[in-house]
Amino acid sequence: xxxxxxxxxxxxxxxxxxxxxxxxxxxxxxxxxxxxxxxxxxxxxxxxxxxxxxxxxxxxxxxxxxxxxxxxxxxxxx
Amino acid sequence: xxxxxxxxxxxxxxxxxxxxxxxxxxxxxxxxxxxxxxxxxxxxxxxxxxxxxxxxxxxxxxxxxxxxxxxxxxxxxxxxxxxxxxxxxxxxxxxxxxxxxxxxxxxxxxxxxxxxxxxxxxxxxxxxxxxxxxxxxxxxxxxxxxxxxxxxxxxxxxxxxxxxxxxxxxxxxxxxxxxxxxxxxxxxxxxxxxxxxxxxxxxxxxxxxxxxxxxxxxxxxxxxxxxxxxxxxxxxxxxxxxxxxxxxxxxxxxxxxxxxxxxxxxxxxxxxxxxxxxxxxxxxxxxxxxxxxxxxxxxxxxxxxxxxxxxxxxxxxxxxxxxxxxxxxxxxxx
Numbered sequence: 104x105x106x107x108x109x110x111x112x113x114x115x116x117x118x119x120x121x122x123x124x125x126x127x128x129x130x131x132x133x134x135x136x137x138x139x140x141x142x143x144x145x146x147x148x149x150x151x152x153x154x155x156x157x158x159x160x161x162x163x164x165x166x167x168x169x170x171x172x173x174x175x176x177x178x179x180x181x
Numbered sequence: 182x183x184x185x186x187x188x189x190x191x192x193x194x195x196x197x198x199x200x201x202x203x204x205x206x207x208x209x210x211x212x213x214x215x216x217x218x219x220x221x222x223x224x225x226x227x228x229x230x231x232x233x234x235x236x237x238x239x240x241x242x243x244x245x246x247x248x249x250x251x252x253x254x255x256x257x258x259x260x261x262x263x264x265x266x267x268x269x270x271x272x273x274x275x276x277x278x279x280x281x282x283x284x285x286x287x288x289x290x291x292x293x294x295x296x297x298x299x300x301x302x303x304x305x306x307x308x309x310x311x312x313x314x315x316x317x318x319x320x321x322x323x324x325x326x327x328x329x330x331x332x333x334x335x336x337x338x339x340x341x342x343x344x345x346x347x348x349x350x351x352x353x354x355x356x357x358x359x360x361x362x363x364x365x366x367x368x369x370x371x372x373x374x375x376x377x378x379x380x381x382x383x384x385x386x387x388x389x390x391x392x393x394x395x396x397x398x399x400x401x402x403x404x405x406x407x408x409x410x411x412x413x414x415x416x417x418x419x420x421x422x423x424x425x426x427x428x429x430x431x432x433x434x435x436x437x438x439x440x441x442x443x444x445x446x447x448x449x450x451x452x453x454x455x456x457x458x459x460x461x462x463x464x465x466x467x468x469x470x471x472x473x474x475x476x477x478x479x480x481x482x483x484x485x486x487x488x489x490x491x492x493x494x495x496x497x498x499x500x501x502x503x504x505x506x507x508x509x510x511x512x513x514x515x
Contacts, residue, residue, distance in 0.1 A: 140228060142445050145410045161407045 196365020354478020
């Protein structure tokens with residue numbers, strides 16, 4: 104399950120921010136490691152909502168610092 | 182027998198006859214912005230697409246800029262100012278609650294005495310004005326109307342605020358709207374979402390400032406991620422609605438002129454609306470920054486002046502911002 108979400112998320116981050124999908128690993132920080140800025144992060148979040156039918160409110164977005172944070176949140180709320 | 186009230190004689194259609202713009206002289210590039218915030222030209226370009234913006238002189242007012250834009254629009258329309266039957270001014274930075282900027286502008290353009298008032302819909306204000314002016318002309322209550330968007334945003338943000346100081350600029354744009362033999366302004370798709378007051382605005386209030394003049398200075402605030410998400414999702418829907426209401430599709434458009442908030446919002450809208458390559462997309466934000474209510478007429482003016490899209494071609498205009506308020510129309514380019 105988590106592996107599927109990680110793979111899906113990697114595809115999204117690649118599409119939105121042009122980051123190579125293989126760089127999208129659980130321990131990577133969106134901002135510091137992957138250079139995903141705040142607006143790209145919103146696009147990543149919206150794409151995740153579409154893909155998995157989860158709700159990720161703006162108040163939650165700031166807590167999603169690493170790829171692992173996002174995978175955990177999506178897994179728990181899907 | 183009760184007397185019958187005479188109703189105004191309606192006009193079937195309206196159009197934008199002319200547009201005029203005023204850009205203050207001082208050009209502020211990203212290098213200058215970076216003397217006040219910890220940032221770089223590259224960072225600003227990536228987040229916003231903005232290269233430079235114009236700043237009004239310290240003694241240059243919203244009214245001064247509006248008057249300059251209005252005079253250009255009037256001259257291009259070839260009508261006498263006294264022929265205007267309505268003046269609507271959209272601004273969120275005019276620093277008086279009353280009287281309105283519009284009454285003063287009417288005097289300065291030689292139209293003393295005409296109906297004149299302001300619209301408080303921030304970045305959506307210009308499109309609110311176009312919708313209202315068009316409908317008032319169609320009703321027959323006015324023949325010609327002027328709608329102005331004019332802003333001096335530099336009075337209302339902290340130049341050291343890293344999150345937004347690079348975004349904003351000053352300027353004014355004006356259009357003359359009048360009756361037309363053919364439809365030149367489509368139905369307005371508009372609305373508001375007052376639940377999102379925290380997303381964008383100017384606060385604290387003047388009353389709070391009275392209690393603590395030093396710490397309670399009204400300043401622009403913005404939750405960038407919230408506004409971005411709302412703009413790219415909801416405004417795509419509103420844009421579709423305006424196209425459908427006008428009975429056209431994006432393939433019929435010559436131009437797309439969204440509020441020039443940030444190129445990233447424009448990019449996302451172009452993607453989600455699947456705008457055909459043939460549609461010219463306004464990118465005035467690159468040279469002008471975000472000028473709130475003035476941004477659409479400024480972008481429209483540049484497009485007309487530079488011949489980017491043909492006169493009579495169809496354009497989708499959409500304004501969105503604090504409120505959160507929004508309005509969109511399909512127009513025929515002047």
